[in-house]
Amino acid sequence: MRKNSLVQTTAPYEGRLRSGVVLQSAKGKLKVLLDDGISVVSAPTSRFVPFDEPLPAALESKHKVGDTVSFLDENGVEQSGVVGSVSVGSVKVFCNKGRSVVESVPATFTKAEHAIVSASIHHSVAAFRVRTFKAQAGHGDSPAFTAVIAKNGVDCIRVVSDGWGGPCECQPMDLHDPSAPRKFEEAVQKWCKAAGATENFYGVESWIEWSRNFQPYGLEAAEYFEKETSLP
Numbered sequence: 001m002r003k004n005s006l007v008q009t010t011a012p013y014e015g016r017l018r019s020g021v022v023l024q025s026a027k028g029k030l031k032v033l034l035d036d037g038i039s040v041v042s043a044p045t046s047r048f049v050p051f052d053e054p055l056p057a058a059l060e061s062k063h064k065v066g067d068t069v070s071f072l073d074e075n076g077v078e079q080s081g082v083v084g085s086v087s088v089g090s091v092k093v094f095c096n097k098g099r100s101v102v103e104s105v106p107a108t109f110t111k112a113e114h115a116i117v118s119a120s121i122h123h124s125v126a127a128f129r130v131r132t133f134k135a136q137a138g139h140g141d142s143p144a145f146t147a148v149i150a151k152n153g154v155d156c157i158r159v160v161s162d163g164w165g166g167p168c169e170c171q172p173m174d175l176h177d178p179s180a181p182r183k184f185e186e187a188v189q190k191w192c193k194a195a196g197a198t199e200n201f202y203g204v205e206s207w208i209e210w211s212r213n214f215q216p217y218g219l220e221a222a223e224y225f226e227k228e229t230s231l232p
Contacts, residue, residue, distance in 0.1 A: 124191050156177070
C-alpha cells in the first residue's frame with residue numbers, strides 16, 4: 001500500500017472499523033489520516049487492508065491550488081499562505097511570502113477572505129516569465145536545471161545551469177533572433193540593480209528563483225536580496 005492509497009483498519013479503532021488515506025509508507029508501517037479528517041495513526045502495514053469504497057467526505061479537500069488560506073502555527077499564531085498543491089489527505093501551503101512551506105491535512109487550513117498580492121515586477125523584466133522549469137542532477141555547487149523563458153507569451157530563451165557554480169547558459173530558441181539572450185540578461189541586470197542587489201547576485205538564476213518561488217507570494221525583489229534565500 002502506497003501513499004494516497006485508501007485503506008481500512010483490520011480491527012475497530014475507537015469503537016469501529018475506520019477507513020482513511022495513506023500519508024506515508026515506510027519500513028513496514030503506514031501513517032494514515034482517518035475518515036474524520038483529523039486523526040492520524042501510525043501502525044504496521046498488517047493493521048490495514050485496501051479500501052475500495054468512495055473517498056470519505058471528510059477527506060475530500062475543500063481547497064484548490066491558488067487559494068489563500070489561514071492556519072494556526074505551532075505557537076498558536078494565525079498565519080496565511082497560498083495553496084501550492086493538493087493531494088488526497090494533504091495540502092501544501094506556501095507562506096511567509098514563499099520563504100517557508102507548510103504541509104498538513106486539509107482540516108488544518110481555512111479559506112481566507114483576503115487574497116495575497118503578488119510582488120511588483122520591474123518594467124525591465126515585465127515581458128518575461130518562466131514558462132517551464134525542470135530540476136536536473138548536477139554537481140551541487142549551485143542548482144542544476146533547464147528552463148524555458150517566454151517573452152510576451154512566446155518562448156524565446158532556453159536556460160541551462162549545470163550545477164558547477166558558474167553562470168548559467170542562455171540559448172536563443174529562435175535562430176533568427178540570436179541577440180535574445182543578451183537582451184534578456186541585460187533586462188535581468190537592470191532588475192537586480194533596481195532591487196539593490198550586489199554584484200554577487202547578478203544573474204539569471206536569481207530572477208528565475210524569485211519569479212517561481214517568491215514573487216507570486218508577495219516577496220518584493222528588494223526583500224529577496226536583503227538576505228540569502230533559497231528553496232528546494
